[in-house]
Amino acid sequence: MLKDKNIILGITGSIAAYKAAYIIRALVKKGAKVQVVITPAGKEFITPLTLSTLSRNPVISEFFSNRDGTWNSHVDLGLWSDAMLIAPATAATIGKMANGIADNMLITTYLSCKAPVFVAPAMDLDMFAHPTTQENLDRLRSFGNHIIEPSEGELASHLIGKGRMEEPDVIIQRLEDFFVGQQELSKKKVLITAGPTYEKIDPVRFIGNYSSGKMGFALAEVCAQKGAEVTLIAGPVSLSVHHPNIRRIDVESAEEMYQQAVKLFPETDAAILCAAVADYRPQEQAEEKIKREATGEIALHLVPNKDIAAALGKMKKKNQIVAGFALETQDAVAHAQEKLQRKNFDFIVLNTLTDEGAGFKHDTNKVTIIDKQGIIKDYPLKQKQTVALDIVNKLTELLV
Numbered sequence: 439m440l441k442d443k444n445i446i447l448g449i450t451g452s453i454a455a456y457k458a459a460y461i462i463r464a465l466v467k468k469g470a471k472v473q474v475v476i477t478p479a480g481k482e483f484i485t486p487l488t489l490s491t492l493s494r495n496p497v498i499s500e501f502f503s504n505r506d507g508t509w510n511s512h513v514d515l516g517l518w519s520d521a522m523l524i525a526p527a528t529a530a531t532i533g534k535m536a537n538g539i540a541d542n543m544l545i546t547t548y549l550s551c552k553a554p555v556f557v558a559p560a561m562d563l564d565m566f567a568h569p570t571t572q573e574n575l576d577r578l579r580s581f582g583n584h585i586i587e588p589s590e591g592e593l594a595s596h597l598i599g600k601g602r603m604e605e606p607d608v609i610i611q612r613l614e615d616f617f618v619g620q621q622e623l624s625k626k627k628v629l630i631t632a633g634p635t636y637e638k639i640d641p642v643r644f645i646g647n648y649s650s651g652k653m654g655f656a657l658a659e660v661c662a663q664k665g666a667e668v669t670l671i672a673g674p675v676s677l678s679v680h681h682p683n684i685r686r687i688d689v690e691s692a693e694e695m696y697q698q699a700v701k702l703f704p705e706t707d708a709a710i711l712c713a714a715v716a717d718y719r720p721q722e723q724a725e726e727k728i729k730r731e732a733t734g735e736i737a738l739h740l741v742p743n744k745d746i747a748a749a750l751g752k753m754k755k756k757n758q759i760v761a762g763f764a765l766e767t768q769d770a771v772a773h774a775q776e777k778l779q780r781k782n783f784d785f786i787v788l789n790t791l792t793d794e795g796a797g798f799k800h801d802t803n804k805v806t807i808i809d810k811q812g813i814i815k816d817y818p819l820k821q822k823q824t825v826a827l828d829i830v831n832k833l834t835e836l837l838v
């Protein structure tokens with residue numbers, strides 16, 4: 439899977455830098471092209487001569503060569519790569535990555551990189567456990583970076599704990615798994631709904647909900663990373679899509695979302711309905727701003743919106759998959775099972791507002807996946823990007 443892949447290997451100032459030599463050797467053996475970018479501190483731990491000999495490429499460290507003034511373009515490098523691996527990644531580099539502190543060639547390359555980025559931390563156990571490091575890693579995860587967790591063992595300080603950079607063969611395996619996964623949904627078309635809907639009351643007011651779109655956008659990114667052609671029907675959210683395989687259609691109301699979904703569904707292999715669609719809308723939408731009444735009270739008459747999920751469940755052909763969500767506050771599993779049946783889903787993703795860190799707005803979610811065979815699987819609280827991976831893996835099992 440790594441043959442002819444262009445890999446940027448970022449090396450930073452850690453004792454684990456010696457392992458980078460093994461990583462390069464394995465990558466080259468597997469047919470990858472490796473470009474090393476090393477920080478000034480990294481060079482204190484391993485020589486550029488070793489790295490350039492193994493990678494068969496001059497090592498880049500500075501913005502331009504002191505010898506002949508040649509400019510090293512971090513932008514070109516970022517575009518050239520199929521993946522960037524930063525191994526070892528120190529706490530300092532992770533902090534700079536998380537906060538965009540572009541004061542060396544490695545960080546500018548990282549910020550210009552459009553390819554997936556893998557980060558293998560290496561540091562002392564207390565540095566790794568420190569809330570600052572953990573928060574920075576969470577931030578990197580939320581940007582879609584892949585963190586290769588360090589293992590436990592004896593550290594440079596001779597203390598024993600978590601912070602040892604993962605072994606080169608495990609890191610290489612992660613890259614290979616990623617490239618295999620990248621093709622799992624190739625030639626598949628996936629439709630995703632995300633975010634809230636706004637149901638207009640008058641030109642300045644609406645009925646809405648707290649959905650940020652994070653869960654649905656994470657699903658779109660993961661499906662696209664696995665090779666699917668994704669259409670994302672997004673309610674009003676302030677998120678952006680990053681992957682070129684995602685076509686985004688912005689809508690505002692449940693009716694607009696419904697129209698797009700039923701039009702596009704026949705052309706797709708699967709739909710994941712993650713949007714928090716308003717079940718009701720005001721029957722009347724005032725042309726002008728509603729003025730405050732002298733009595734102080736007004737009544738809104740609400741009528742039901744169309745159920746997009748139920749409509750797609752009805753339209754579903756044998757070779758199509760429909761996955762829905764259930765957002766519950768009580769009797770969660772029973773309600774989710776009822777929705778799974780009624781809306782003819784192949785599986786349903788249950789999230790419950792009583793679970794801390796789950797549901798609306800958070801970067802994390804805690805879900806239970808229930809399929810139509812009755813299999814119930816609970817997952818722990820994870821970043822929405824990783825939750826999306828669990829959901830898309832379930833979809834992939836059913837689709838391919």
Ligand code: PMT
Pocket residue numbers: 631633634648649650651652653654692711712713714715716717743744745746747748761762763764765766777789797798799800
């Ligand atoms: O956007 P975030 O801030 O990241 O939050 C994520 C989320 C909490 C919105 C998401 O994880 C989630 O739970 N989405 C579904 C919310 C919801 O509307 O659940 P529900 O149980 O009311 O609806 C059941 C299913 O029917 C859902 O798949 C929903 O998309 C769908 N539905 C509901 C009503 C309707 N008129 N049309 C629909 O398609």
